[in-house]
Amino acid sequence: MTAPAGATIDAVVDQVDIVADQVVSLVLRRVDGQPFQPWQPGAHIDVHVGDGLVRQYSLCSSPEELDHLRIGVLHVPDSRGGSKAVHALLAGTPLTISEPRNNFPLRESRRYLFLAGGIGITPLIPMLEAADAAGKEWTLIYGGRSRKTMAFAQHLEDRYGTDRIRILAEDEVGRLDLDRILGMPRAHMLVYACGPGGLLGAVEERCMGWPPGALHTERFVASTLGAAAANAPFEVELARTGTTVTVPNDKTILEAVEEVGVRVLSSCRGGLCGTCETQIISGEPEHRDAVLTEEDREAGEIMLVCVSRAAAGCPRLVLDL
Template structure:
């Protein structure tokens, strides 16, 4: 789906692509699947497992959803949406207002959760976290790799695609409905590091924190995660004001405790491509030329820390009163 973004003199201006919700299906208790097609029936361009799209739902609502269709079938894209209690509008719109035949706009797929080649994989899913793992499992299966999925949820009826997975892949899929078996025993699953195995996990924050702790003894680079929300800040998090120098535009802005870097930059007329404004999608990633950022997003890994930052949520670290950004 190339050609969806265009550079202007003062930054990136996103363009979107019109799609039609060809099917709106309930695939589990509280989960709706959207099958998206192009208006003229033309295929989408190739994408990789782990990718997500921004879905523009009208009224300024933009939400990020993982692609869970087959990367080998470009006739359509599929996302699945959880009905979230207390939703800010996205899931409510999908579950209560959207119908088959409605027109939407989506962004170009972006991938903050790419799957690396490995001899073996361990996939861990919690609830709607199964969605980005579906194309990864398909890729591993087609490549003849050894893999295992452990998938937990509130109940079997609430676990999207659970039946399809079990029927297709048999005992390589372990379903853990909480009302039948209790919570996933992550300690048992991750008790011993496995040679030549990469771990891909997606689910609620509590599950991912447990997985991260249990994988501390595994080889570096083993664990790969995707979060639904940015991690909670620790007690040492900073919130005071600081300055940001914009190297390319020659401007300097002050960022108060109540404002984000993105908001401050926009206030002086510098446009930056952004979407979620919650540190989840990676759209506003910006190079850091000088200074130390405090990362508050759910995208960057330790390898990226320091060289870039998500300016919608991240700030200057304690003791750093000035950041220089490539803007």
């Protein structure tokens, strides 16, 4: 289950560092000088970047140092404007952020294989610290276009050495050899992967032969579905009031219920943060988010109403709204 959204916090940008080509790192502190709430590796925060933009960024600082939070942000030229706004921030700029919450927790295991692609390194950095502190066996394989584009690469090598940190730049060694890396399932090992959708799709394909639950991923974009996906209108019954709302093919459940005056807590509105998680009372959903685990999806008890819809052949969902 995903964590509920936390209250907003008045923060300030304390430090801005360029940590790779087109990647900045921001150190954030609370305006009131108080420590942040405890958080676990894999957590992220919402950042309100102006003009109604709210974006989610993974925490890459240490959970042991609650006087500040650190995020790393890649400038994506064709994005919706969030990364551009973050890259324009200066030290001393006030920001509104959320409390940390976690859709990508580090599970207990004897051994870990961490796989990062590009900016996907950020949520894995606190995981490395936790695994190392617990004396676990672990390896990080970190791929990117070139070393100059790979944030925190040198820092990680300096801290942990090159035996467990493998920096594989495409312009030096070619693309990651996932068949070799993941071709043989290993006992008592969890795989944590974060990066571009193409990389994660390839990782998922190669982990199909691994034990169920061995692979854990975090995506920075929600799933895109083809023309065969369910886009037909359907009905949503709001169980708390008995109101029935029709969701047309060009609106989301979230938009449709907001039009009848129902307030649903939401943030990213793109299936990335988990804020709008809603309980399903009856009906079959088609999940289009990048948050829920396979176990959550198979259970069919919750959905993210900002992107997910009724499955093909399901004319009606009853939701706890």
